Amino acid sequence: MGQMEVNAETLARRILPLLPQDGTPVLNRVMRVMLSRQLEIQIEPDLYFGARDLLLQTGKIGRSRGQSGQIFLAALNGSQPAAVEPALPAEPWPEARLMQPLRIYLEGAFRRGLDLPADSTSLVQDSSAKGPAKGLWARPDFILVSAMRFKFMPGAQVDVHSFELKTETGCSVLAVHEALAQTRFTHFGHLVWHLPERSRSEARLAEIEDHCDEHGIGLIRMRDPLASEGCEILADPVRKSTLPMAVEGFLETRLSAVQKDSLARVVRGKS
Amino acid sequence: MAGKLIAVANMKGGVGKTTTVVSLAEALAADDSNVSVLVVDLDPQASASVCLAGDDLLFEMIKDDKTLDAFLDERLIKQEKTKLNSKIHKAVSATYHAGSPLKISLLPCGLDLRFVEREIIYNLTKKSFFTKGIEGQMWKQFNQEFLSLGKIYDYVIFDCPPRISTLSEVAIRASDLVIIPTIPDFISAYGLAAFVKFFWEKEMFGQTPKRLPHILITRLLTTVRQHKRVAARLEEAAAKGESPVIRLFRTRVPQAAKLADALSTMDDESSFKERYPTYSRKYGDMTLMLGQLAQEVKGVLNGI
Numbered sequence: 250m251g252q253m254e255v256n257a258e259t260l261a262r263r264i265l266p267l268l269p270q271d272g273t274p275v276l277n278r279v280m281r282v283m284l285s286r287q288l289e290i291q292i293e294p295d296l297y298f299g300a301r302d303l304l305l306q307t308g309k310i311g312r313s314r315g316q317s318g319q320i321f322l323a324a325l326n327g328s329q330p331a332a333v334e335p336a337l338p339a340e341p342w343p344e345a346r347l348m349q350p351l352r353i354y355l356e357g358a359f360r361r362g363l364d365l366p367a368d369s370t371s372l373v374q375d376s377s378a379k380g381p382a383k384g385l386w387a388r389p390d391f392i393l394v395s396a397m398r399f400k401f402m403p404g405a406q407v408d409v410h411s412f413e414l415k416t417e418t419g420c421s422v423l424a425v426h427e428a429l430a431q432t433r434f435t436h437f438g439h440l441v442w443h444l445p446e447r448s449r450s451e452a453r454l455a456e457i458e459d460h461c462d463e464h465g466i467g468l469i470r471m472r473d474p475l476a477s478e479g480c481e482i483l484a485d486p487v488r489k490s491t492l493p494m495a496v497e498g499f500l501e502t503r504l505s506a507v508q509k510d511s512l513a514r515v516v517r518g519k520s
Numbered sequence: 521m522a523g524k525l526i527a528v529a530n531m532k533g534g535v536g537k538t539t540t541v542v543s544l545a546e547a548l549a550a551d552d553s554n555v556s557v558l559v560v561d562l563d564p565q566a567s568a569s570v571c572l573a574g575d576d577l578l579f580e581m582i583k584d585d586k587t588l589d590a591f592l593d594e595r596l597i598k599q600e601k602t603k604l605n606s607k608i609h610k611a612v613s614a615t616y617h618a619g620s621p622l623k624i625s626l627l628p629c630g631l632d633l634r635f636v637e638r639e640i641i642y643n644l645t646k647k648s649f650f651t652k653g654i655e656g657q658m659w660k661q662f663n664q665e666f667l668s669l670g671k672i673y674d675y676v677i678f679d680c681p682p683r684i685s686t687l688s689e690v691a692i693r694a695s696d697l698v699i700i701p702t703i704p705d706f707i708s709a710y711g712l713a714a715f716v717k718f719f720w721e722k723e724m725f726g727q728t729p730k731r732l733p734h735i736l737i738t739r740l741l742t743t744v745r746q747h748k749r750v751a752a753r754l755e756e757a758a759a760k761g762e763s764p765v766i767r768l769f770r771t772r773v774p775q776a777a778k779l780a781d782a783l784s785t786m787d788d789e790s791s792f793k794e795r796y797p798t799y800s801r802k803y804g805d806m807t808l809m810l811g812q813l814a815q816e817v818k819g820v821l822n823g824i
Contacts, residue, residue: 273792276796279796281616281620282614282796283796285613286611288611289610290610291611291620291621294619
């Protein structure tokens with residue numbers, strides 16, 4: 250391809266096919282290099298950001314801010330990314346991008362699987378950035394708290410699940426122990442592993458599953474973050490006899506006032 | 521200002537020619553964002569080409585006949601009016617620095633160069649050209665096409681193969697500066713004198729290289745006594761003006777994993793960031809050394 254004149258519109262058309270179809274974000278500076286190499290001209294920042302803004306305005310791409318900024322192919326209907334080419338060798342999903350699919354799963358299929366009574370309550374909280382800054386393995390990525398009262402027995406039951414999320418290449422036996430360590434504050438520990446079909450990391454699956462079984466940690470395999478049925482429970486967790494005082498202190502620091510009030514109302518039978 | 525032609529050559533293989541070409545091209549481009557650099561790969565192994573373009577882009581260029589061997593084939597064998605500039609991939613660099621991709625272009629080489637060179641010699645021999653005539657044809661092409669690239673690019677860097685091909689011989693003799701990367705060990709230094717004598721004492725079309733040979737010590741291991749001794753011996757020879765007369769760069773290129781990694785960041789397993797690194801991330805603690813080398817090369821070319 251030889252020298253050519255490009256404007257924001259033509260450049261915008263070039264950006265879209267270069268973005269990964271699975272929605273993996275690409276740094277703005279990386280996209281500029283990719284465009285320069287493809288078009289064989291230096292892409293100046295004003296031209297690039299003009300093209301990017303056109304795509305943002307039309308909703309074809311999304312952006313994430315931060316160091317350098319990133320863009321990604323936008324979802325077509327707000328929940329699913331644009332047409333996914335199956336079996337394409339995709340870029341590994343970073344943990345930050347897996348958080349939202351995991352939240353959707355926990356609030357949907359996982360919660361339904363708990364089969365909670367109608368007068369119960371449950372909440373899902375991103376706890377990855379909450380808790381002591383220096384606490385080792387004290388910040389599960391998500392917690393799910395359920396509260397219910399019994400029909401005949403007095404009192405209430407509160408269950409706290411912790412979820413440790415790992416990327417395709419970031420999971421090892423150590424992650425099982427990380428999930429196990431988090432059960433010093435919770436009742437159920439789960440390891441959630443983004444492990445697509447035919448992933449090279451599948452070689453570690455059997456060993457990790459064995460360790461989960463041995464330590465009573467749940468193992469959830471996230472095969473496809475984009476699919477509604479993309480998660481599969483491979484191992485069920487065993488309820489830990491964590492001291493109520495430890496659980497209480499944990500919830501005190503991880504939940505908002507509204508969430509605590511909601512839980513308290515169910516526990517006290519006021520809902 | 522006319523662009524400068526730099527040939528990086530040594531008959532011995534494995535001395536760091538490609539590493540020198542790629543890292544020097546990036547260092548010159550990073551040193552001044554207004555500078556444009558063209559790398560011309562004269563080695564059929566295409567090492568510099570794959571380092572700069574990566575597998576996929578190089579495959580596309582070879583498929584589209586955007587290579588040096590395709591140019592020579594079309595121009596000298598098929599007698600077409602192909603322009604060399606049409607074979608250059610502009611803005612090839614995947615490395616980013618100070619807000620923009622590095623301004624590096626590439627004239628890649630494919631594996632066919634060795635066959636094309638043979639074919640050219642065969643065709644010219646059929647036309648009753650003698651060796652001098654064949655060399656003359658190459659010299660003419662070089663003057664017509666390569667020298668004019670100096671009007672477009674600030675620096676044109678030739679990655680010569682570890683042998684003396686007709687084309688690399690012309691590039692060495694016509695360049696403004698010849699850099700000879702050399703490992704400071706007995707074997708590498710052994711062939712240096714013969715290489716220097718061949719080019720600097722034997723004329724081709726009444727021409728020897730424009731400047732004295734500049735030795736660049738590469739893959740230096742300061743913990744190896746032989747390396748220190750040979751480096752000291754080269755320094756002494758350069759200082760005393762012993763025959764064959766050489767110049768020695770003050771910059772020493774160490775044996776460093778970071779340099780090896782820098783040339784192999786475009787594999788399929790790497791992330792987007794790793795495939796399109798920033799210059800400082802790519803070279804890490806080697807950036808200071810490369811900056812010094814770029815300054816030194818500029819100093820030599822500007823007669824400082």
